[in-house]
Amino acid sequence: MMMMWMSLARLAAAARAGGSRRCLSTAIPGPCIVHKRGSDILHDPWFNKDTGFPLTERDRLGLRGLLPPRVISFEQQYARFMESFGSLERNTQGQPENVVSLAKWRILNRLHDRNETLYYRVLIDNIKDFAPIIYTPTVGLVCQNYSGLFRRPRGMYFSAKDKGEMMSMIYNWPAQQVDMIVITDGSRILGLGDLGVQGIGIPIGKLDMYVAAAGINPQRVLPVMLDVGTNNEKLLENHLYLGLRRRRLEGEEYLEIVDEFIEAVSARWPKAVVQFEDFQMKWAFETLERYRKRFCMFNDDVQGTAGVALAGLLGTVRAQGRPLSDFVNQKIVVVGAGSAGLGVLKMAVQSAARMAGISETAAMKNFYLIDKDGLITVERTKLDPAAAPFAKDRAEISGLSEGASIVEVVKKVRPHVLLGLSGVGGIFSEEVLRAMRESDSKKPGIFAMSNPTLNAECTAADAFKYAGENIVFASGSPFQNVDLGNGKIGHVNQANNMYLFPGIGLGTLLSGARIITDGMLQAAAECLASYMTEEEVERGILYPSINNIRHITAEVGAAVLRAAVTEDIAEGHGDVGPKDLSHMSKEETVNYITRNMWYPVYSPLVHEK
Structure with missing residues (x-):
């Protein structure tokens, strides 16, 4: 905590020295001009500092008498909120999970409504704990x-x-x-x-x-x-x-x-x-x-999910001790033919084809698609046009037929990876998971990626219990790591879109690209796949800690930007033109992305009529 406060003090000092007049800048903010006074300031969550307004600011903004006289520093406000949150956690122990989740969401939402600067600082510093509250899985409960x-x-x-x-x-x-x-x-x-x-x-x-x-x-x-x-x-x-x-x-x-x-x-x-x-x-x-x-648009369910899944699939190849070029030989069964499942298939096929230097049609041979009616083949009546490219013909599925069940497909194909985006909780039954023990991979991947938690195809505990300890497991919602005994841990990888979409958006914005190409999305996925060390991947860890999300985003954003430059669609952003971007090294690109990240500190407020 002390380190955080010292860092904040240095940032604030730098902000005061900078003298920037624009409160909208993504750089460290200097004085911010406001056109409000008095209670209007206090009711604006962007400008409100609660009891943090210094006395000189209270005078020039007409706030004297509208706040308690004691000035509470940003650090003290931060500590007070975290104490309140901790108290809420203690007082709700033993209550139903849904009740606790909504109570946590409410306390964060009230802070968001009152003081955005403090809210985002709390969120950034505690991202691993608070992301599941403001995002998956609690956001589903909030929407309901x-x-x-x-x-x-x-x-x-x-x-x-x-x-x-x-x-x-x-x-x-x-x-x-x-x-x-x-x-x-x-x-x-x-x-x-x-x-x-x-x-x-x-x-x-x-x-x-x-x-x-x-x-x-x-x-x-x-x-x-x-x-x-x-x-x-x-x-x-x-x-x-x-x-x-x-x-x-x-x-x-x-x-x-x-x-x-x-x-x-x-x-x-x-x-x-x-x-x-x-x-x-x-x-x-x-x-x-x-x-x-x-x-300049993309669909996160189709392309973001696909990118995160592809990063996990490539990581699984690494976990098997195989070169990434072996990805084209991986047999992958995808359960779920909605936008997410089809998005994963499309990006994975494109990646396999590019790596192997073959056509996408040739790369499709090792991918199998299952929907609510079973294995999708060309014999399917009323075949969805979006799923048609992935339908198997009879020659490709010897021993299987149209509509074959998940367990039938797993037993016959013996896939390296079983990936679920079905939205059907528990569809990876004990029988299905036990069948994965006969996978052609010594370290098969089981991805239960549907959200929220109740819709996950299986739990982490069941995956390790029935499919064996030597698997790679990933899920869309958070699960606890599994204690396998004898000091062994079954690692849970949350294949969450938050690893990619922030970098895709930021990299696109700072590149000035007017469209988002498949090449930019592929670059994002492959950057994430290469983020982990060999030692981590060997232990079954495919995705980094959420605590490092800003660094991950900077790396992914830089990869997206470089792809836009390579494809000659980067038009630049602000004072940085396309030629400036093209001359940046990889390290300079990451630094450029990082410098343009907004960070929450209180700006001195100056009133102007």
């Missing part, structure tokens, strides 16, 4: 209960009723500049399904991670809910529900709404990065293909 939890508006809401008005509505957002936008239509929130307008919790949580992990300035982010209705009967009947009480728009009506929003955003903030989040599969793929070559 959002209409009852709603206290203060955050972000923007565009609904089907706003058709024809969005170009003017976008100017209602007070920030002059926005760098990062996360948008959802609430149609497929995590593994929870259609939550309508309550899905706004996802963009809010994602953007909090952008601030904490990537240092995106919180005044330059925008969470967006695109409310086109809901097909969730319980929500339509709920008198507290805050969204449109109508069925979801479909077809061209739906696309016209999304088109209008994208055009409006692009008109006001042409260089903003837009992340699509938790759209149902048909719209996830449709909007990705519709916009990705015209706007």
Whole structure:
């Protein structure tokens, strides 16, 4: 704690010496000009310092008498909040997990509503403990209960009723500049399904991670809910529900709404990065293909999940003691043919083909796709066009048939990796996991990647119990490491998108790229895969500690930026032009990314009429 305070003091001193006049800068902030006084300052969470306003600032901002007389330092405020949080943890011991999770979310949310600077500092310093509260898995619980939890508006809401008005509505957002936008239509929130307008919790949580992990300035982010209705009967009947009480728009009506929003955003903030989040599969793929070559956007469920999974798959090859070039020979069974599962397959096939110097068609031979109806083959009637490229013909599946079960496929194929993105909790049964003992790999991978925790395909404990101790395990939600006895530990790898999407967004922003290419996404995944040391990988550790998330993001962001330069689509950012970027070494690129990360310290406030 003392080290943290000393570091803060040095940063604050540097800020005062810097004399910057722009409170929106991602550099260490100097004096910030405000156009508010008195209670208006105290009610603005961006400028509010609570009891931290020094006396001179209280005088010039008209705050004397509106606060208790004692000045409490940032460090003391920080310690007081952490003490309150610790007290909450002690007082809720033994209560149901959902109750405890929501109580923790509420105390953090109240701080967010009151004092953003302190909130983000608390979040950054305690990211491993607080990310599961403001992000996966608690964010799913928050979305389920959002209409009852709603206290203060955050972000923007565009609904089907706003058709024809969005170009003017976008100017209602007070920030002059926005760098990062996360948008959802609430149609497929995590593994929870259609939550309508309550899905706004996802963009809010994602953007909090952008601030904490990537240092995106919180005044330059925008969470967006695109409310086109809901097909969730319980929500339509709920008198507290805050969204449109109508069925979801479909077809061209739906696309016209999304088109209008994208055009409006692009008109006001042409260089903003837009992340699509938790759209149902048909719209996830449709909007990705519709916009990705015209706007700076990506879909985290399709491309972010794919990148994190690919990093884990490549790490599994390393854990087996094999060179990465052996990835093309890995037999991988993917359970789940939604946007995430298909996104993983597409990126993995592209990577295998590139590494081996073969066609994508040739690289597909070792990938098997299973959905709710079993193994997908060309004999499937009403085959989803998005899944069609991965359907097996009879010659490729000797001994198996259309619709074969997971256990049948695992026993016959003996895959190196079993990867789940099904959203069906427990679908990797004891029988399935025991069948993985006969894998052709001495160290098979079992990835139970569905969120939230209840939707995980299996628990870490069951994976190590039934599939054996010599496996590599990864999950989408957090699980505790497993004690295997005799001093051995079964390591749990949380294959969380937070390892990649902040770096993808920040690297794209600072490169000035107008689109996000497959090459940029591949670079992000391969950077993450190479982050771990050989010793760590041999122990079954595929992903780094969340505590290092800012360094990870800097490395990933630098890889994305360098890929944009290589592909000649980097246009530069601010005073840094494309030629400057092209002349940077790898180390200089990482330093450039790091220097542009916002960090929360109190700025001196100067009033100006």
